[in-house]
Amino acid sequence: MQSKAQKNGLVVAALLTGAATCTFGQGCRETEDASKFDGGAANPDSGTGVGGDPRTLPSASALFGESCATARGKANRVPAYMLFVVDGSGSMISDNKWVSAVSALTAVFDELKGLSSNSIAVGLTIFADRQDYTIGEFSAGPYSQIDVQLGFVGVSQHASLRQRVETTEPYAGTPTYEVLNGQYPLLAQYVPKGPIDADGKKVLVLLSDGVPDPDMPAGADEQAFSIKLAEDWAKKSDSILTFSVGIGSLNAPDVYDPKFMAKLAQAGGTARAGCDPNETNDAKKMCHFQITPGGKTKTALTSDFLAAINDIRAQAASCEFKLDRTGGTLDPSKVNVVYSSSDGTQSVLPQSGSDGWSFDNPTDPKKVILTGPACERVKHDPNAKVDIVIGCFTLVR
Numbered sequence: 001m002q003s004k005a006q007k008n009g010l011v012v013a014a015l016l017t018g019a020a021t022c023t024f025g026q027g028c029r030e031t032e033d034a035s036k037f038d039g040g041a042a043n044p045d046s047g048t049g050v051g052g053d054p055r056t057l058p059s060a061s062a063l064f065g066e067s068c069a070t071a072r073g074k075a076n077r078v079p080a081y082m083l084f085v086v087d088g089s090g091s092m093i094s095d096n097k098w099v100s101a102v103s104a105l106t107a108v109f110d111e112l113k114g115l116s117s118n119s120i121a122v123g124l125t126i127f128a129d130r131q132d133y134t135i136g137e138f139s140a141g142p143y144s145q146i147d148v149q150l151g152f153v154g155v156s157q158h159a160s161l162r163q164r165v166e167t168t169e170p171y172a173g174t175p176t177y178e179v180l181n182g183q184y185p186l187l188a189q190y191v192p193k194g195p196i197d198a199d200g201k202k203v204l205v206l207l208s209d210g211v212p213d214p215d216m217p218a219g220a221d222e223q224a225f226s227i228k229l230a231e232d233w234a235k236k237s238d239s240i241l242t243f244s245v246g247i248g249s250l251n252a253p254d255v256y257d258p259k260f261m262a263k264l265a266q267a268g269g270t271a272r273a274g275c276d277p278n279e280t281n282d283a284k285k286m287c288h289f290q291i292t293p294g295g296k297t298k299t300a301l302t303s304d305f306l307a308a309i310n311d312i313r314a315q316a317a318s319c320e321f322k323l324d325r326t327g328g329t330l331d332p333s334k335v336n337v338v339y340s341s342s343d344g345t346q347s348v349l350p351q352s353g354s355d356g357w358s359f360d361n362p363t364d365p366k367k368v369i370l371t372g373p374a375c376e377r378v379k380h381d382p383n384a385k386v387d388i389v390i391g392c393f394t395l396v397r
Contacts, residue, residue: 079200088129104305143182242268
């Protein structure tokens with residue numbers, strides 16, 4: 001007969017492709033990839049944590065070794081579906097902007113291929129370049145397709161992404177509103193297919209070096225319409241976040257407008273905390289990601305691009321981890337979260353609203369959400385792992 005704790009503490013783990021579930025009574029053992037639960041609960045009803053103290057967990061190894069630990073499962077982030085929309089207008093050819101952007105993007109694509117992650121899908125559209133056959137002197141679009149459809153960055157997707165960005169060059173004007181107006185609905189319609197995990201969040205990343213071209217169909221309203229689009233899509237129930245990477249000299253307002261790029265990020269829900277959308281001099285105070293050529297070499301500018309894109313990837317990475325409720329009910333007071341950094345260091349994260357983790361719903365949890373510095377550490381560590389351990393009293397701060 002199952003004990004009360006066994007009935008109320010059935011196995012819970014991250015709901016991800018390949019994550020297996022089993023009840024305590026099945027005595028599951030952890031496999032080499034840590035995707036299954038580690039059974040062996042000697043006494044889940046003991047009511048004690050590590051060292052007899054229900055609120056003290058000195059180390060992850062101690063937690064894993066305790067008799068109160070009844071189940072353990074590997075967790076992964078809620079996935080992100082990321083569409084890069086890249087400005088290929090004629091002005092991108094100057095100041096090493098295009099060659100360095102291409103180098104940075106290919107480096108990111110290479111890294112994603114190496115990660116082979118099911119939790120990120122990537123797509124790409126380049127506009128106003130030599131391969132944009134929709135653009136004319138006073139017209140552009142409709143941008144009714146994504147150049148490289150979103151997908152898992154495996155061998156085929158990686159080749160398609162690199163080929164699109166490496167086999168073109170800048171050419172025409174800057175129809176920002178027209179391309180955004182076409183791409184947002186397409187990203188919204190994206191449905192992940194295996195091996196990409198479901199129920200992710202959608203992100204559009206605009207890289208642009210100019211102001212929207214008033215000679216395009218929206219005319220003088222190009223900027224206002226673009227900002228309104230970003231705001232509208234950020235507010236939808238199936239929201240799309242917009243990251244803005246501005247590329248241009250801060251002392252050339254006739255060809256580059258950092259205020260527009262900042263307002264686009266602000267409207268799209270990705271503005272930096274405490275930023276000033278009207279800042280035009282100090283990049284650290286801007287709401288968007290600022291790339292300033294300033295005569296920099298290709299190598300230096302590529303480094304700037306790469307840092308910005310990787311920062312966006314980190315911000316887009318979720319701090320939410322889904323709980324698999326198929327195994328039964330969960331005792332919320334007997335859940336612990338263990339973070340394993342890319343160098344193998346393990347630490348138990350406390351339940352904390354300021355630096356640790358919390359449930360999405362304390363009485364009926366379906367997600368574990370990392371908070372504060374704990375969230376930032378995991379987001380900026382692409383090879384980090386998170387384990388959910390069941391059975392021992394929760395460490396609370």
